[in-house]
Amino acid sequence: MGPFVPELISDQMNLIVALLIGIAFGFVLEQAGFSSSRRLAGVFYGYDFTVLRVFFTAAVTAMSGSLLLAYFGYLDLQSVYVNPTWLMPAIVGGVIMGFGFIIGGYCPGTSICAAAIGKIDAMFFVGGGILGVFAFGELYPLYHTFYESTALGPIKVFDSLGISQGLFAFILIAVAVGAFTITTMIEKRANKSSAPSLEFKPLKHKIAGAGIIMLGVVFIFMPSRQAHLTEKVQSASYGASHSVKIISPDELAYRIIDKESSVQVVDMRLPEQFATLALPGSVNVQVKDLFGKELTPILSDRRVVKVVIGQNEDESRTAALLLQELGYENVAMLQGGLENFQHTILIPKIANTGNRWDAGVNIFRSNASTVISKMIADAKNKQPKIAKQEKKIQGGC
């Protein structure tokens, strides 16, 4: 599951990846005509909307690709860097950059690309950029407070607007296609002889536009991967055709006391419930955590049996089925969930099945109750075990 930094790709390797991605970035920018300041500035005067077309198409493509990869479980969006919002600085910075765009005719990325093919005005732009950052750095104390103000964290735009991710994706696509249509009309009017859009093949463009809008409609109705799979494993037909290995409270108690390294108790209850009572060596995992890649190291070892615990039988089964559906192997569920464990082991239940093992079982349960209760009490005094690891991906300009 992507992204592959930092687990699969080391810091050194990542620099090579950066270089390769940069080469592709520069190549596409130049091929798009972004190495021409006159073309870039054209977006503001109506004679050339190349910037808008390339920019919006790229944003829609990358967004759609990310959403689809996440839906099919290939990309963990939680691990992708989302640039945090500093509301007022973002607006002021953007306005200043708008001035820079009109006056300079480039933005930093395009100026570097244009300088690479010998555009002298672009070299001046890059030089100016260096001086600008230097001036900003030297005068930093003057606006330090403003710079750090209105920090809202890595918020997402659909949350800010209070709509679903899918609906926002559709709106963005619809706005982009609408903008393409209108700007093409404006461009042909402003520039009767040499508008870039005169070369377009209208039919192909209409088909592509309709296609991308249909994708947007799919996004509206596409549930999150989590909602989709959770619903799937809860359906009656799924439960009938899929089975989970069941571990009895006695077996689990035995293996806990034995401190077997081939057992990992995965407690899927709420954090509050986990805080009240946690089995020794267990990790608390929430359903949403299963859809990221942070727990992969804990859950993917095939030699370790993952004993899934919910509050009761049903919760345990659903969670265990979900783990299996996500492709994890060697998954088991605790029979009856934690409440059964409590009433069988922690408060020893008198075995009364009438067979000759009852006496032995009762001795075991009474001993197990003492030992495990002590283990639980000891663990409580130590640091709680947190399954989630710190995120490491850094990003930003």
Place this chain on the structure above:
Amino acid sequence: MKTKYMNPYLAGFFLGLVLLAAIFITGRGLGASGAIKSIVVATVDGVAPAHAEQSSFYGSYVGAGQDNPLKSWIVFEVAGVLIGGFLSGLISGRLKFVSEGGPRISVKSRWIFAAIGGALFGIGAQFARGCTSGAALTGMAVLSTAGFITMMAIFGSGYMIAYFFRKLWI
């Protein structure tokens, strides 16, 4: 021979794939202004290390325990942009020392305005924590609120002032 530019939608699609590859492989998007900042930080640190360490702006990037600011993802990526842009210009026959501008502006004024514009972009990108690539484009692709705000602010102010600077371009 000078060849034509790519269809902008196709180019946008490819640019989107490059951005998607960056997100999928490395968990972060594209950028540009960050490299300019790294160059400035490295230069200040090289010329006046004491000043750099004391500064509240440069201070967090330099000093003991910090990697050289030039050994960063964004600097390597921008080095790639230089190479990629050059290769594309070479293939399409567009390698040429030349300045571009509107029909009513002299080359020297164009250079001055380009430098002023670059400086403004450099300053603005610090406030917004990124430029058109890093804040606006990548921010939009990962659905960051900041990305959309920055994009609207850049293009909004651009359109509002375009009329007053029309002599530069038309």
